[in-house]
Amino acid sequence: MSNEEATRADVCTLAVADCFRGDGEIMVSAMGTTPSLGARLAKLTFEPDLLMTDGFNLLLRRALPLGVEPSEGDVEGWMPFGAVFDTLWWGRRHVMMGASQIDQFGNQNIACIGPWEAPRAQLLGVRGAPGNTINHVTSYWVPNHNARALVAKVDMVSGVGYDRAAALGPAGARFHEIRRVVTNLGVFDFDTPDHRMRLRSLHPGVELQQVIDNTGFELVIPKTLDTSPTPTPDLIAVLRQLDPQGYAQKEVAV
Amino acid sequence: MTDKRMTLDEAVADVEDGMTIGIGGWGSRRKPMSLVRALVRKGVKDLTVVSYGGPDIGILCATGQLKKAVYGFVSLDSIPLEPHFRKARQNRALEAVELDEGMFLLGLRAAAQRLPFLPTRAGLGSDVLKINPHLKTVKSPYEDGEQLVAVPALNVDVAFIHMNRADASGNGQALGRDPYFDHLFCMAAKKAYMSCEKIVSTDELVSGGPLQSLVVNRMMVCGVIEAPGGAHFTECLPDYGRDERFQREYAASAKDDEAWDAFRAKYLELSEDEYQKAVAS
Numbered sequence: 001m002s003n004e005e006a007t008r009a010d011v012c013t014l015a016v017a018d019c020f021r022g023d024g025e026i027m028v029s030a031m032g033t034t035p036s037l038g039a040r041l042a043k044l045t046f047e048p049d050l051l052m053t054d055g056f057n058l059l060l061r062r063a064l065p066l067g068v069e070p071s072e073g074d075v076e077g078w079m080p081f082g083a084v085f086d087t088l089w090w091g092r093r094h095v096m097m098g099a100s101q102i103d104q105f106g107n108q109n110i111a112c113i114g115p116w117e118a119p120r121a122q123l124l125g126v127r128g129a130p131g132n133t134i135n136h137v138t139s140y141w142v143p144n145h146n147a148r149a150l151v152a153k154v155d156m157v158s159g160v161g162y163d164r165a166a167a168l169g170p171a172g173a174r175f176h177e178i179r180r181v182v183t184n185l186g187v188f189d190f191d192t193p194d195h196r197m198r199l200r201s202l203h204p205g206v207e208l209q210q211v212i213d214n215t216g217f218e219l220v221i222p223k224t225l226d227t228s229p230t231p232t233p234d235l236i237a238v239l240r241q242l243d244p245q246g247y248a249q250k251e252v253a254v
Numbered sequence: 255m256t257d258k259r260m261t262l263d264e265a266v267a268d269v270e271d272g273m274t275i276g277i278g279g280w281g282s283r284r285k286p287m288s289l290v291r292a293l294v295r296k297g298v299k300d301l302t303v304v305s306y307g308g309p310d311i312g313i314l315c316a317t318g319q320l321k322k323a324v325y326g327f328v329s330l331d332s333i334p335l336e337p338h339f340r341k342a343r344q345n346r347a348l349e350a351v352e353l354d355e356g357m358f359l360l361g362l363r364a365a366a367q368r369l370p371f372l373p374t375r376a377g378l379g380s381d382v383l384k385i386n387p388h389l390k391t392v393k394s395p396y397e398d399g400e401q402l403v404a405v406p407a408l409n410v411d412v413a414f415i416h417m418n419r420a421d422a423s424g425n426g427q428a429l430g431r432d433p434y435f436d437h438l439f440c441m442a443a444k445k446a447y448m449s450c451e452k453i454v455s456t457d458e459l460v461s462g463g464p465l466q467s468l469v470v471n472r473m474m475v476c477g478v479i480e481a482p483g484g485a486h487f488t489e490c491l492p493d494y495g496r497d498e499r500f501q502r503e504y505a506a507s508a509k510d511d512e513a514w515d516a517f518r519a520k521y522l523e524l525s526e527d528e529y530q531k532a533v534a535s
Contacts, residue, residue, distance in 0.1 A: 056431065056432070057431045057432045058431070078431070080431065080432040080433060080434075081280065081432060081434060081435070082359075082433070082435065085355075085356050085359055088356065089356065089374070089375075089376075111352065111381075112343070116352075116381070116385045117346075117385075118344075118346050119343055119344055120344070121340075121344065122335070122339065122340040122343035122344055123335065124327050124328075124329060124334060124335065125307075125325060125326060125327035125328060125329075125352050126326065126327075126352055126353070126354055126380065126381075126382055127326055127327045127354075127355055128326070128354060128355040128356060129354070129380070130354040130357070130376050130377050130378075130379075130380035130382050131354045131355065131356040131357065131374070131375070131376030131377070133379075133380075134375045134376060134377075134378050134379060134380075135375055135376065156381050156385070157379070157380050157381040157384075158380060158381070158382075159380070160378070160379035160380050164379035164380070165379055167379065168378055168379050168401070169401075171398065171399075171400045171401070172375070172378050172379065172400070172401060173379075175375070176379075
């Protein structure tokens with residue numbers, strides 16, 4: 001038990017964990033602090049069969065606290081980059097990536113800002129985003145929800161969204177699924193007839209107008225607004241154990 | 255068996271202006287940096303580098319030797335964005351072929367297998383196909399008729415890799431937990447050169463780690479170079495981790511021409527021995 005009040009970061013982490021609900025025995029690759037913490041929370045509470053790495057090449061049988069180096073007794077397998085590619089092409093993976101930009105159909109950009117030929121800002125490059133999104137389930141984490149990140153049109157499609165996937169036809173798109181987008185303001189999905197991004201729930205204390213004002217496209221807003229679940233005292237205690245240094249608390253803009 | 259031991263400068267002797275170079279490792283991990291430094295000393299230019307990019311691409315951008323980079327990412331890991339590469343891209347000083355990381359692997363495999371391409375779903379629907387108009391799709395000849403990306407072979411003229419241990423005839427050992435794709439770089443190349451932390455006897459090599467760590471065999475390489483600290487400042491586990499302090503100094507040298515000139519004079523305009531002494535002090 002914990003007597004602490006849940007913070008916005010805790011709500012975000014729980015929302016991230018919920019993205020992996022029902023995934024069963026697949027590998028989760030969670031990029032960034034909050035995704036990593038959320039995946040660990042999911043494994044520790046309701047998805048014990050998830051496979052997770054140390055962020056490098058060891059598969060870990062336990063969900064360790066953030067920042068703790070695994071010891072030999074924590075290891076259950078080996079996942080070097082070659083095996084990661086095999087796994088992702090096999091499809092037994094759910095990745096949660098960041099997004100420098102994301103649009104209403106879930107197209108994501110991590111490559112550059114501005115035209116690719118002459119970028120104003122060169123970022124990471126597309127990395128594995130094209131292959132991830134076309135081969136298996138993908139979710140996104142945006143710690144600072146604003147109209148520069150949630151944009152009408154991304155500058156470079158790295159991760160494939162629903163409109164691009166649909167244009168490929170049923171064969172090309174059959175493994176494509178963007179499950180959720182979790183931001184510091186709310187949770188979003190694509191459960192709409194044409195797979196436009198929909199507000200799934202607002203985090204406690206967030207006004208609908210705040211989300212609308214900070215989104216660069218028209219969101220689908222359901223008639224009744226849900227509120228993202230707040231972690232129970234028991235879950236807060238688990239979160240404090242998994243993140244004793246409070247790294248996730250620092251990642252979330254409120 | 256042929257003794258393939260040679261010096262760093264001998265290993266880069268055949269590299270000519272305009273060549274395509276494959277560089278092993280991943281990001282800022284087990285990069286053959288002493289061979290990259292030898293390329294800087296040699297001053298070859300208009301190079302194309304094919305790499306899971308890290309400071310190899312960054313340094314050659316900063317020295318102006320790189321004409322074109324083929325990559326899925328360029329990163330220093332603990333510093334996510336490679337500042338010299340960023341600068342070159344933002345100044346439009348570099349031709350770029352940006353691929354999905356998995357496409358990149360298939361390109362290496364295609365080259366290693368002497369195939370024109372390998373098919374994949376990766377890239378479909380993304381702008382990777384738009385920014386690379388040379389990439390084509392291929393239709394499955396079977397009933398499914400599926401449209402796939404045909405990743406062209408990433409053939410390279412010369413490959414450089416760095417291992418923990420090797421013997422004099424070119425058997426190489428990666429003692430870290432990830433072999434990356436160094437053997438494929440060698441097989442994709444007309445000629446491949448391997449630096450290592452230490453050259454040992456074949457007996458010592460075989461007993462020095464599990465058999466699975468012998469990821470490079472002597473068919474793959476034509477030169478072996480003993481280069482202790484040869485991956486510095488990238489990590490070369492278990493021999494050493496990344497030199498984070500030095501990497502920060504390297505990253506800071508992208509600030510302006512003056513900073514780069516100072517870095518270059520201090521660390522690159524000297525022999526490998528002098529470099530290792532300079533970084534030790």
